[in-house]
Amino acid sequence: MILEEARRSVAAYGRKLIEARLTRGTGGNLSCYDRRQDLWALSPSGLDYFSIKAEDVVVLDGEGHVVDGLERPSSEWELHLEVYRRRPDVAAVVHTHSPFATVLACLGWEIPAVHYLVGFSGMKVAVAPYATFGTAELARSTATALGDDGAVLMAHHGLLAVGSDLVRAFNVAEEIEFVAEIYWRAKAVGGAPLLSETQMKAALERFRDYGPRPKV
Numbered sequence: 007m008i009l010e011e012a013r014r015s016v017a018a019y020g021r022k023l024i025e026a027r028l029t030r031g032t033g034g035n036l037s038c039y040d041r042r043q044d045l046w047a048l049s050p051s052g053l054d055y056f057s058i059k060a061e062d063v064v065v066l067d068g069e070g071h072v073v074d075g076l077e078r079p080s081s082e083w084e085l086h087l088e089v090y091r092r093r094p095d096v097a098a099v100v101h102t103h104s105p106f107a108t109v110l111a112c113l114g115w116e117i118p119a120v121h122y123l124v125g126f127s128g129m130k131v132a133v134a135p136y137a138t139f140g141t142a143e144l145a146r147s148t149a150t151a152l153g154d155d156g157a158v159l160m161a162h163h164g165l166l167a168v169g170s171d172l173v174r175a176f177n178v179a180e181e182i183e184f185v186a187e188i189y190w191r192a193k194a195v196g197g198a199p200l201l202s203e204t205q206m207k208a209a210l211e212r213f214r215d216y217g218p219r220p221k222v
């Protein structure tokens with residue numbers, strides 16, 4: 007089986023998406039890219055995460071053509087490919103409908119520096135404008151709003167997180183969902199004082215020195 011390790015990872019992290027409550031049902035999708043072979047592994051369309059086996063994970067080439075896999079690729083395949091085209095540093099993409107990030111996305115609120123862990127994205131988490139799911143327009147607008155950051159909210163839709171591998175992309179999705187919850191709760195009791203630019207830059211420096219990186 008080609009890209010076997012990547013396909014096993016996509017299947018395993020799909021189950022983790024449900025277990026970590028980052029998505030529900032068949033929502034969301036995830037992929038990882040093997041730059042050396044110019045092939046990538048993407049979760050299949052509309053399949054229960056706990057029933058996805060490695061051979062169900064779809065393999066595509068750098069043009070978005072299906073190379074292998076028993077199932078249809080996720081309807082958001084163009085979203086993943088657009089990010090890979092623009093970000094050579096990215097080798098994994100996780101798209102979730104996690105509840106707190108999605109609330110903010112529906113409100114059209116970007117996530118500012120309310121907590122230093124927003125550094126998993128950058129100085130903030132921007133909001134990409136709404137477009138119909140599964141379209142090239144959504145792929146373009148989301149990749150543009152993502153820019154060089156680690157995550158972006160998708161208006162009236164959800165969250166996109168990226169990383170140099172699936173471990174990091176998943177971690178970004180988890181941490182940004184946490185910051186989204188903190189921001190929502192702080193706003194609910196009438197406040198959300200922010201860290202200054204200087205404080206955030208100092209935090210980003212520490213991220214570079216210790217453990218997880220703020221950006222991929």
Ligand SMILES: [Zn+2]
Binds near residue numbers: 034101102139163164
């Ligand atoms: Zn979605």
